[in-house]
Amino acid sequence: MNKEKDEGLDDLFKKKLEDPVDQAGFREEDWGSLEKMLDQHKKPRGIVYWLPILSGVAALLLLFFGWWFFNGANNEHSPSGKPVAVINHKIGNPGKNGGPARQPATQGSNKIPAPVNYAGNLNPGNSSTDNKTLTASADGARRTTGQVKPEIKDTIITRSNETLLSKSYRPVFDYEQMAIQPLQIIDLSKRNTNGALVTSTDKKSIKKINTKRPFVPQYALTILAAPDINGVGSFQQSKVGTNIGLQFSADVLKKLTVTTGAIYSVKPYITAFENYHTPYQFQWNPTNVTADCRMLDIPINVGYQVFNKHQNKLSIGTGLSSYIMLHESYKFNYASPYITGPSSYTVPNSNKYFFGVLNLNATYQRQLNQKVGLTIQPYVKLPLTNIGYSQVRLQTTGVAIGLSWNLNSSSTP
Amino acid sequence: MSEEELHKLIGGCIKQDRKCQKMLYKVFYGFSMGICLRYAGNRDGAAEVMNQGFFKVFTHIESYDVSRPFKAWLGKIMRNVSIDFYRANLKMAYTEDLDKAEHVTDGELVDRNLNYNDLLAMVQRLPQAYRTVFNLFAIDGYSHDEIGEMLNINAGTSKSNLHKARQKLKQMISEADISGQSTKYYNSVDYNTSYVAVNAVNMNGVFINKGIRE
Numbered sequence: 097m098n099k100e101k102d103e104g105l106d107d108l109f110k111k112k113l114e115d116p117v118d119q120a121g122f123r124e125e126d127w128g129s130l131e132k133m134l135d136q137h138k139k140p141r142g143i144v145y146w147l148p149i150l151s152g153v154a155a156l157l158l159l160f161f162g163w164w165f166f167n168g169a170n171n172e173h174s175p176s177g178k179p180v181a182v183i184n185h186k187i188g189n190p191g192k193n194g195g196p197a198r199q200p201a202t203q204g205s206n207k208i209p210a211p212v213n214y215a216g217n218l219n220p221g222n223s224s225t226d227n228k229t230l231t232a233s234a235d236g237a238r239r240t241t242g243q244v245k246p247e248i249k250d251t252i253i254t255r256s257n258e259t260l261l262s263k264s265y266r267p268v269f270d271y272e273q274m275a276i277q278p279l280q281i282i283d284l285s286k287r288n289t290n291g292a293l294v295t296s297t298d299k300k301s302i303k304k305i306n307t308k309r310p311f312v313p314q315y316a317l318t319i320l321a322a323p324d325i326n327g328v329g330s331f332q333q334s335k336v337g338t339n340i341g342l343q344f345s346a347d348v349l350k351k352l353t354v355t356t357g358a359i360y361s362v363k364p365y366i367t368a369f370e371n372y373h374t375p376y377q378f379q380w381n382p383t384n385v386t387a388d389c390r391m392l393d394i395p396i397n398v399g400y401q402v403f404n405k406h407q408n409k410l411s412i413g414t415g416l417s418s419y420i421m422l423h424e425s426y427k428f429n430y431a432s433p434y435i436t437g438p439s440s441y442t443v444p445n446s447n448k449y450f451f452g453v454l455n456l457n458a459t460y461q462r463q464l465n466q467k468v469g470l471t472i473q474p475y476v477k478l479p480l481t482n483i484g485y486s487q488v489r490l491q492t493t494g495v496a497i498g499l500s501w502n503l504n505s506s507s508t509p
Numbered sequence: 510m511s512e513e514e515l516h517k518l519i520g521g522c523i524k525q526d527r528k529c530q531k532m533l534y535k536v537f538y539g540f541s542m543g544i545c546l547r548y549a550g551n552r553d554g555a556a557e558v559m560n561q562g563f564f565k566v567f568t569h570i571e572s573y574d575v576s577r578p579f580k581a582w583l584g585k586i587m588r589n590v591s592i593d594f595y596r597a598n599l600k601m602a603y604t605e606d607l608d609k610a611e612h613v614t615d616g617e618l619v620d621r622n623l624n625y626n627d628l629l630a631m632v633q634r635l636p637q638a639y640r641t642v643f644n645l646f647a648i649d650g651y652s653h654d655e656i657g658e659m660l661n662i663n664a665g666t667s668k669s670n671l672h673k674a675r676q677k678l679k680q681m682i683s684e685a686d687i688s689g690q691s692t693k694y695y696n697s698v699d700y701n702t703s704y705v706a707v708n709a710v711n712m713n714g715v716f717i718n719k720g721i722r723e
Contacts, residue, residue, distance in 0.1 A: 102675055105647075105675055105678060105679065106646075106647035106648075106675075108623070108628070109628055109632065109643075109647055109648060109678070110647055110648045112623075112624070112625050112628045113543070113547055113625065113628055113629060113632065113648055114648055115540065115543060116539065116543040116625050120538070120539055120542035120543065120546060120552070120555075121539075122535055122538045122539070123556070126538075126556045126559070126560060127531060127534055127535075129556075129557075129560055130534065130560040130563055130564060131527070131531075133560065133564050134527075134530070134564065134567060134568075137564070137568060
């Protein structure tokens with residue numbers, strides 16, 4: 097008996113509720129919500145699709161510039177293919193000390209024994225000081241030491257803060273009326289970032305307002321570290337260096353970012369002796385020179401944003417680096433252990449070189465949250481002027497990885 | 510809508526054509542909402558669940574087997590989404606005490622002119638756990654074993670919840686009866702008026718919250 101009654105009850109509900117014919121009228125705002133969900137679903141796919149392509153283009157650009165430059169640099173170094181013991185280079189970028197001119201090749205170097213220091217061999221040039229030791233002056237400067245400095249950009253996080261018309265869970269009492277009438281529902285949206293009440297009819301105007309948001313300058317600090325490889329003339333003989341530094345970046349225009357900072361760089365490298373320039377006349381030339389340079393790199397770079405969607409940004413940048421030499425030491429390697437000659441030389445003073453290195457880079461930045469972003473930046477540093485005691489053309493390529501801190505994210509809409 | 514038209518629409522949806530998606534949404538809005546309303550507590554909740562369902566439909570439309578009825582596929586998705594959406598609340602709802610519903614006398618369940626909205630409102634007033642089981646068993650025709658598996662409860666709990674749901678519904682029907690007799694009509698407006706009175710406290714709560722948020 098009870099069972100029958102239960103079934104009767106079930107049937108009553110089943111008959112009326114199983115497949116109601118359009119009892120619930122269509123609401124445009126429901127479709128609006130779904131459309132937003134679908135749009136948000138589409139965007140990440142777009143990024144995944146475009147990112148490899150854009151990264152590829154950036155990498156190709158870097159490779160091309162690298163190849164073009166290094167190729168030219170190699171030719172310049174030894175056009176005849178023969179090693180040249182001493183070359184009269186132009187003095188390109190003398191250090192602050194002024195310094196001695198290069199010793200002429202015609203001097204009777206063979207007769208002079210290797211001194212404990214280089215004082216005996218030094219032929220002062222324009223420098224008025226009678227140097228007792230060979231100064232590290234970049235004086236007779238010839239070659240540029242490449243230097244590494246990644247650049248981080250801070251870009252605006254463009255949020256699509258379209259107001260979501262989410263549902264408020266208020267009690268709904270009159271289902272029949274709801275089903276029949278199109279309701280003017282005011283949504284107390286959970287995700288309404290403006291905190292404003294929005295009716296469905298306002299949607300279009302909201303979109304318009306959002307797209308016209310004024311540009312707000314953004315500032316960011318970035319701490320970064322980079323392993324890189326250093327080579328003279330080419331990367332055929334290269335050594336791995338390290339860099340660590342702090343950068344500050346500012347968005348000066350919507351897509352343009354200026355970056356500066358300070359990076360401590362350790363640049364070991366090895367080069368054939370013909371690339372090494374010194375006034376000192378070796379009795380027997382070493383076969384190659386191993387160098388250990390430490391410097392402070394101060395870059396000024398400009399970055400242009402080529403891609404910005406969701407939390408992902410991609411930009412390409414260029415600029416110039418200045419640096420302050422902190423330490424230079426050179427070790428001479430000879431072909432035979434029986435050859436006697438100086439084994440090493442440490443440059444005693446430091447020099448400054450302004451805008452001597454060209455930076456080229458591509459930066460990918462992923463915003464982890466409102467404040468913090470992760471940066472990956474492949475870069476190339478190409479020498480423009482002659483830098484360092486040895487006057488080698490040191491070029492560098494590497495990948496900097498950094499964390500950036502958005503300084504004014506609180507003001508980001 | 511003919512089969513051919515439907516397949517064209519589905520073809521457009523596979524290409525992620527927004528117009529086709531909207532058309533399909535409109536065509537099956539009433540059907541989908543009908544399911545979600547039964548499982549949800551109110552229309553807005555139902556709309557949110559239904560949109561989750563349509564989102565799944567549009568993002569997995571290529572997995573739809575065209576040889577099978579679309580409505581069945583869509584209905585299954587809507588049911589699953591409804592269950593998923595409320596699964597988290599189900600356990601909590603089980604602990605709710607069953608009240609005097611046990612003592613309700615089984616009146617004759619003749620046709621009492623209760624319309625769709627009356628019955629829907631009653632189902633929506635059921636506690637979550639009872640509502641879900643009642644929907645699955647009485648309206649969608651699943652067995653207790655199947656329900657147990659779907660909701661991750663045992664069949665005994667499913668039976669017990671169904672029993673309690675029926676008791677509550679009977680109580681509501683008899684209340685609707687009394688209310689209807691006293692006012693001489695049986696439509697939903699009357700019923701809902703009494704519902705508002707019962708839930709006046711809730712309304713105040715909502716109002717206060719609004720005040721704080723703004």
